[in-house]
Amino acid sequence: MSRTPHHPTRDQIELPMVLDCLSDPIRLAIVYQLAQQERVSSELRCSDFSALSGKSNLAYHFAKLRDCGLMRTRVAGTNRFMRLRREDLEARFPGLLDAVLSSAAKDADRLPLVSGCELVEVDRK
């Protein structure tokens, strides 16, 4: 279980997969929460998303987000730290991520975005 999971290269990031990933409310919420956190520390642990769903369902969504290139997972001890691949996304599809994020922000009341989401100071390991 220790090997760091697979991530696509920047060039392998595909538009339909990215849009499909973002079309799921839970994954959109994960991405949104990661984007919020960027202002503070850029990384969050899996358990920081526990308000959105159960552990095993989150693991499923994390895998999809990794597979499509939206986020990167760093293994540190028993934790996984996730962060947005903002630069790669911006290079591949300029403006797309921000357009989606601001659209989500605009509809925050309709989406399950920020259940109990206050910013968290993470101690990088």
Add this chain to the structure above:
Amino acid sequence: MSRTPHHPTRDQIELPMVLDCLSDPIRLAIVYQLAQQERVSSELRCSDFSALSGKSNLAYHFAKLRDCGLMRTRVAGTNRFMRLRREDLEARFPGLLDAVLSSAAKDADRLPLVSGCELVEVDRK
């Protein structure tokens, strides 16, 4: 078969449905082609997309595009004229449609966007 099909109001347009719609390569191609056509006449007939798939499969995708608010269908005789709901989209999710379209344009070689798509002058009925 004559009644004009159902369209959501501007306010009913939801982000996850829009992203999901755009995540299908065929639907993305339809939207892309409609956007191209906008410069000329803003409307296209169903049969203008026949390079993308069969009639009944296209009807299925058209229905999804209507249901999520991405396009509007106008019935005129035996034809249906479709156009992008650009203003509604822009009002709901500013910048989103253009970001997706320019991302698609950037990846035009990887996507089934423009099989035999030259601009067509349509005589509005």
Add this chain to the structure above:
DNA sequence: CCCTATGTTCAACGTTTATTGAACTATCAA
């Protein structure tokens, strides 16, 4: 009126999807 062109609707199908709980692995701390 019949014939054709344009699209939709329906049933069928195989595939993919999201979700669950249980079992498992790995790491850390006592």
Add this chain to the structure above:
DNA sequence: TTGATAGTTCAATAAACGTTGAACATAGGG
């Protein structure tokens, strides 16, 4: 070593999805 913590993996399930072809509806032209 024992126990607790953090997450993944697997199998099972139900629902949704994309695609097909056949049948249908509608309008226009001879």
